Amino acid sequence: MSDAVFIARSLVKTYVSGETEVRALRGVDLEIAAGEVVVLLGPSGSGKSTLLNIMGGLDQATSGQLFFDHLELTGLDDKGLTTYRRQHVGFVFQFYNLVPSLTAYENVSLVTEISDNPMRPDEALAMVGLEERMHHFPAQLSGGEQQRVAIARAIAKRPNVLLCDEPTGALDSKTGIRVIEALLSINAQLGTTTLIITHNASTQDVADRVLFFTDGQIYNVRKNETRRAAAELNW
Numbered sequence: 433m434s435d436a437v438f439i440a441r442s443l444v445k446t447y448v449s450g451e452t453e454v455r456a457l458r459g460v461d462l463e464i465a466a467g468e469v470v471v472l473l474g475p476s477g478s479g480k481s482t483l484l485n486i487m488g489g490l491d492q493a494t495s496g497q498l499f500f501d502h503l504e505l506t507g508l509d510d511k512g513l514t515t516y517r518r519q520h521v522g523f524v525f526q527f528y529n530l531v532p533s534l535t536a537y538e539n540v541s542l543v544t545e546i547s548d549n550p551m552r553p554d555e556a557l558a559m560v561g562l563e564e565r566m567h568h569f570p571a572q573l574s575g576g577e578q579q580r581v582a583i584a585r586a587i588a589k590r591p592n593v594l595l596c597d598e599p600t601g602a603l604d605s606k607t608g609i610r611v612i613e614a615l616l617s618i619n620a621q622l623g624t625t626t627l628i629i630t631h632n633a634s635t636q637d638v639a640d641r642v643l644f645f646t647d648g649q650i651y652n653v654r655k656n657e658t659r660r661a662a663a664e665l666n667w
């Protein structure tokens with residue numbers, strides 16, 4: 433794959449605590465193309481978050497290789513990984529981690545103030561449909577709206593990749609669909625390569641490809657010939 437943004441080869445992650453070893457990744461081979469939307473499915477403990485954390489530079493592999501473009505992430509130390517994260521990666525987690533005493537606008541500003549070529553906070557909030565709500569505090573927003581603020585915060589620095597770990601895990605179907613719509617809209621407008629971990633199997637229909645995990649490995653990859661719009665999902 434010539435336009436691969438990530439290439440993983442025989443990626444292994446073993447966690448050791450005392451005498452116990454957990455083999456969270458048992459040799460993952462993977463290529464992700466620039467601009468792809470990829471959904472990661474699999475049972476609890478199958479290694480999805482571990483892979484996403486390593487791809488996002490939050491954790492280091494035990495062995496194997498991982499490249500982001502021409503940068504070998506598996507060759508970087510903590511400082512190198514921090515620079516990589518700052519420049520290239522946006523994260524969205526299940527819990528929004530917004531600062532309660534700051535408005536939506538101010539929460540997004542926290543990132544735009546320290547980025548090289550950010551969009552304006554109001555621009556980022558408009559991309560997730562929250563231009564009307566930008567001066568609200570998190571407590572004045574629904575769960576889905578708070579998650580969209582978190583997405584605006586993640587994309588305001590124009591990251592190449594957006595890594596989402598259960599972004600709809602705490603939401604009901606209607607707000608969950610709105611959050612997936614926001615992610616797809618950003619992918620369409622900015623071409624941001626987007627990886628989404630979910631336990632909601634219906635979400636797989638919005639992806640270009642679906643990776644099925646079991647026991648620290650990818651046991652199946654499915655390519656969707658057509659992508660469904662978020663509004664068409666049977667949640």
Ligand SMILES: Nc1ncnc2c1ncn2[C@@H]1O[C@H](COP(=O)(O)OP(=O)(O)OP(=O)(O)O)[C@@H](O)[C@H]1O
Nearest residue numbers: 447454455456474475476477478479480481482483
């Ligand atoms: N920091 C850690 N220390 C020790 N073991 C860990 C650590 N993080 C993850 N694990 C273990 O690694 C395995 C894979 O975990 P991981 O969180 O990647 O799975 P997952 O597929 O994302 O699960 P879930 O869907 O529940 O989030 C599990 O057995 C987990 O207990």
